[in-house]
Amino acid sequence: MENAKLALLGGEKSVSRSLADVSAKVVPQKAYKTIETMLDNGQISEAPIVKEFEKKFASYIGADYGLCVVNGTTSIQAGLFAVGVQPGDEVIVPSFTFWATVGPVVANGAIPVFADVDEDTHNLSAASVEKLVTEKTKAILLVHVWGNPCDMDAIMAVAKKHNLKVVEDCSHAHGATYKGKKVGSIGDVGCFSMQGSKVLAAGEGGILVTSKKEYYDRAVALGHYERCRLLGEDSPYAQYSLTGYGYKHRINPLAAAVADANLDRLDEMNAIRSKNARRFEELLADIPFIKFQKEPEGADKVFAYHYAQYVPESFGGVKLGTLLYALAKEGVSCGSCGYGRLHYAPLYNKEGPFGQEFPFNLKGYPNGNVRKLPNTERLGQTVFMAAPRFETATEADLQEYAAAYHKVAANMEALLAYEKEQAEATTIANNGRSINYVKV
Ligand SMILES: Cc1ncc(COP(=O)(O)O)c(C=O)c1O
The missing domain is CATH 3.40.640.10 (Type I PLP-dependent aspartate aminotransferase-like (Major domain))
Structure with missing residues (x-):
């Protein structure tokens, strides 16, 4: 299965159920x-x-x-x-x-x-x-x-x-x-x-x-x-x-x-999301180019969004856009990350049309806010949404998601060839939002 043809290249997709199938209704x-x-x-x-x-x-x-x-x-x-x-x-x-x-x-x-x-x-x-x-x-x-x-x-x-x-x-x-x-x-x-x-x-x-x-x-x-x-x-x-x-x-x-x-169902839903998300991370543990977010000591996170860092050096330099596009074609609900660019935003860096009250016009403030933030900028380039909230997902759904990732991981050469030919298809849209699902 793992070396099967990518859905991106006409193969069968790995994930059979939709985003709605694995998510709970928003309003109880x-x-x-x-x-x-x-x-x-x-x-x-x-x-x-x-x-x-x-x-x-x-x-x-x-x-x-x-x-x-x-x-x-x-x-x-x-x-x-x-x-x-x-x-x-x-x-x-x-x-x-x-x-x-x-x-x-x-x-x-x-x-x-x-x-x-x-x-x-x-x-x-x-x-x-x-x-x-x-x-x-x-x-x-x-x-x-x-x-x-x-x-x-x-x-x-x-x-x-x-x-x-x-x-x-x-x-x-x-x-x-x-x-x-x-x-x-x-x-x-x-x-x-x-x-x-x-x-x-x-x-x-x-x-x-x-x-x-x-x-x-x-x-x-x-x-x-x-x-x-x-x-x-x-x-x-x-x-x-x-x-x-x-x-x-x-x-x-x-x-x-x-x-x-x-609120009445929050703890129960958080527990379901955590259990499934942790199981998903376990299933992907052998993939060297994905680094899931780590909790600090003593923390118990909730899986509101399931983001991870992509390490392109561990995957032949395949672009993040290519990876996401291939995963989305496999049926994975995944997305790009819009964070990590605010320190370059015009609002925080230059006098604009907002008038004298604007804080950067105050005497003594160094003009501009841009300061190199190496970790922020690296994360901004490499972090992506790896999975949706798994709220009604079964073990079979998680296995299918994992199979999609493993199939993509086994097809590095094919992805490199694809991105040479189809550069446009593999560029990702970043609009600063918290959720940017890749549309295929
Ligand atoms: C980190 C963070 N802070 C603040 C907000 C603002 O919340 P709202 O959209 O309810 O104004 C959001 C979400 O939208 C967010 O993701």
Whole structure:
């Protein structure tokens, strides 16, 4: 079977079932019933389910407070505001992430400073962070990429040493743990996207968690004017119930109902995804050109997305695009990676049409943000989505996926010949998104 003809060259494809066959439905049945009742009652703007869900999720994460917002991007904006990031402050961020981690830094008038990641974990490296600390640094904004917890002991030690706040972007990592604690409960604030592709999906939605009342109060004041009066007399933010701070971040309660139903099955689904993903990695262990993402010691990741690093030197220099195209033709749901380029983005590097408030126009800021980030750039070139979430996959599906990889691995010469003739077919599209399935 392994030396059989590639599907790319007219052979039979290895994988018989589709992406939909191996994935669970995004919206659980329970949500349908709840939403029907809410629609009946006209609860389409405010509803008790929002606060119920906030309480349930905060307790699940191990934090005292939860606050729903319109999306994950906003949860980060609110998280930075909550810990007191001010215009002109520097916030250390990775470039190996979706733009929405970094965008809110600029939206808060602060300056993103890009640090490098660890090549094995794909996550922000504490050593790289520490080198970039200046007297203007206010916070570290980290991401648990693809669901893999950062090495939190090392990051928290840097934060403590330099008196920095830590905001966790947990958009991929609902339920992941580090040394027994859920991510989102270790730094000062945890921020979660609940966009439709996330393991805790609302549709569009986000949630912020924290155990510090002051941070919760600030996040409430930023985007929930109607809740300021509930903050208690001793809160300096209670007086803003007429206006809030100027934003409106209220989640659509129908989306909160979807998230609530998904939370009920999150642990069970995470366990299924992990079991299948780890089995898949085991089946591919003998393929020398694939390096799966490593967990730091003490971490238990969730498989929100299953990315790996391609090592072309171990496969005759076959281009990543060729590999992905061949795998996709075999029926593998795989994709390219859009991360690792933010530090070159115009938004963070030059004065543009946005006006004087733009943080890089502030006096004293070195013009431009480009700094070589060798690991980030290498990962940006070589990381790819190796498999979908295996949620309803059987052992037979996993065996077929593994057979596809082994067949491709056994056909290096044929791939090299193919890419010489068909250069166009093997170039990959990178659009900065978290998911870019190869279309065949
Ligand atoms: C790492 C990361 N951060 C932030 C976000 C932003 O979340 P949202 O799309 O809900 O605004 C996303 C996903 O979209 C993400 O993948």
